[in-house]
Amino acid sequence: MFRTPRVSAAPAVLLALVLAVACGKEGSPPGKGPAAEKLPHYQVDEGFKLPESKTWTRAKKRGHLVVGVKEDQPYLGEKDPASGGYSGFDIEIARMMAASLGFGPKSIRFKTIASANRETALQNGQIDFYVGTYTINDNRKKLVGFAGPYYLAGQSLLVRADENDIHGPQDLDGRRVCSVTGSTPYQRIKDEFPKAVLVAYDTYSVCVDNLLTYQVDAVTTDDAILIGYAAKLPHELKVVGRPFSKEPYGIGVPNGDNALRFALDDALEAREKNGDWKKAYEATLGLSGVPAPTPPPIDRYQGGS
Numbered sequence: 001m002f003r004t005p006r007v008s009a010a011p012a013v014l015l016a017l018v019l020a021v022a023c024g025k026e027g028s029p030p031g032k033g034p035a036a037e038k039l040p041h042y043q044v045d046e047g048f049k050l051p052e053s054k055t056w057t058r059a060k061k062r063g064h065l066v067v068g069v070k071e072d073q074p075y076l077g078e079k080d081p082a083s084g085g086y087s088g089f090d091i092e093i094a095r096m097m098a099a100s101l102g103f104g105p106k107s108i109r110f111k112t113i114a115s116a117n118r119e120t121a122l123q124n125g126q127i128d129f130y131v132g133t134y135t136i137n138d139n140r141k142k143l144v145g146f147a148g149p150y151y152l153a154g155q156s157l158l159v160r161a162d163e164n165d166i167h168g169p170q171d172l173d174g175r176r177v178c179s180v181t182g183s184t185p186y187q188r189i190k191d192e193f194p195k196a197v198l199v200a201y202d203t204y205s206v207c208v209d210n211l212l213t214y215q216v217d218a219v220t221t222d223d224a225i226l227i228g229y230a231a232k233l234p235h236e237l238k239v240v241g242r243p244f245s246k247e248p249y250g251i252g253v254p255n256g257d258n259a260l261r262f263a264l265d266d267a268l269e270a271r272e273k274n275g276d277w278k279k280a281y282e283a284t285l286g287l288s289g290v291p292a293p294t295p296p297p298i299d300r301y302q303g304g305s
Contacts, residue, residue: 034075034088034283034284034287036085036087039087039280039283039284040092040096040276040279040280040283042095042096042099042100042271042276043099044099044102044103044104045099045100045101045102046102047102048100048101048102049102050101050259050263052259053257053259053260053263054257055128055129055253055254055257055260056101056259056260058125059101059103060102063107064103064107064108065098065101065103065108065109065128065129066109066111066126066128067094067098067108067109067111067127067128067130067131068110068111068112068113068118068121068126068129068130068131068132068252069086069091069094069110069111069112069113069130069131069132070090070112070113070133071112071203072204072205073088073090073132073133073204073225073228074088074225074228074229074231074232075088075089075224075227075228075231075284075285075287076088076090076132076133076224076225076228076284076285077089077090077091077131077132077133079112086110088284088285089151089224089281089284089285090131090132090133090249091110091131092280092283092284093131093150093251093277093280094108094110094129094131095108096267096271096276096277096280097129097131097251097267097268097271100263100264100266100267100270100271101263101264101267111126111127113126113127113132114180114181114182114202114203115132115181115182115183116180116181116182116202117182118132118134118144119140119143119144119252122143122144122252122253122254122255123143123144123255128253128254129147129251129264130144130252130253131251131252133153133221133222133224133225133247133249134146134249134251134252135153135184135222135247135248135249135250136148136149136248136249136250136299137184140252141301141303143255144252144254144255145253145254145255145256145257145258145260145261146250146251146253146261146299146301147251147260147264147265147268147298148248148249148250148264148265148268148296148298148299149248149249149296149298149299150249150250150251150268150295150296151248151249151293151295151296152246152247152248152293152296153223153224153225153243153246153247153248153249154222154242154243154244154245154246154247155184155185155188155221155223155243155244155247156220156221156222156223156226156240156241156242156244157169157172157177157218157219157220157226157239157240157241158208158211158218158219158220158221158226158229158237158238158239158240159211159217159219159237159238159240160211160212160214160236160237160238161236161237161238163218163238166217166240167241168240168241168242168244169189169192169193169196169241169244172189172193172195172196172217172218173193173195173196174195174196174197175196175197175217175218176199176215176217177196177197177198177199177216177217177218177220178198178206178207178210178211178216178218178219178220179198179200179204179219179220179221180200180202180203180204180207180221181200181201181202184245184247185220185221185222185245186198186200186220188245199216204219204221204225207219208237211237212233212236212237222247223239223243224285226239227239227288228285228288230288231287231288231289248296248299251268262300265298265300268295268298269298272295278292
């Protein structure tokens with residue numbers, strides 16, 4: 001029978017305390033994400049027009065874009081609770097895409113959307129596009145469109161630094177594994193490693209809280225996300241094993257808005273060629289010590305209703 005160890009602080013409080021201590025260590029990553037003054041600036045295409053896109057037209061009329069993002073993924077999509085600002089690689093991708101669509105940094109509104117609500121948010125017009133570790137797959141293509149991919153990740157495992165028995169998914173039998181409701185990593189563990197005891201929450205930060213307080217044995221999601229957490233807490237957490245999937249991250253757009261989708265594909269290609277993509281990576285995910293990879297080929301697939 002699994003017994004939850006008794007802890008003296010609530011999980012969220014404990015994580016905040018550990019982060020505060022870790023960020024005071026020499027050479028540790030910044031506690032609130034990348035430094036704003038070191039982030040790239042992206043040339044705004046002032047003359048850009050895309051009247052054939054209903055999404056772009058609505059955004060132009062309202063005067064700003066609404067972009068769905070994550071808020072609890074270090075170096076990818078993270079919200080500073082003090083300032084309310086967002087930072088990370090996905091945030092930079094969103095900003096450079098907005099610039100290519102003719103929207104400057106003051107004309108972007110970021111909106112946190114949980115993994116399970118991404119398709120609904122795009123379908124209902126709550127957001128114009130979504131950038132938040134959003135894996136492209138055939139099932140999702142039936143519901144939304146995807147530009148990209150702009151990054152290729154792989155599912156992996158995050159464990160406590162003192163864990164010596166988990167080296168990969170084959171070691172998860174009977175172990176409590178945490179992931180996010182509605183995510184691809186959750187479904188893969190459920191389908192391919194059914195003897196693992198799955199625990200699900202709306203955010204990965206809650207999973208990490210539970211890992212730190214010994215309520216779960218591992219957290220599973222894309223390695224890019226886990227690298228960020230391990231980099232912030234190098235003495236408490238580590239990523240183990242090799243990635244056991246391929247997760248192409250795409251930019252989610254409303255289903256049927258192919259004009260916007262192809263415009264974003266063009267923007268990605270241009271930003272990769274002019275060096276903006278690499279600069280964005282080095283200012284965010286690159287702070288973890290993992291060098292910039294080669295961007296994956298853009299998939300200009302046909303289809304979409």
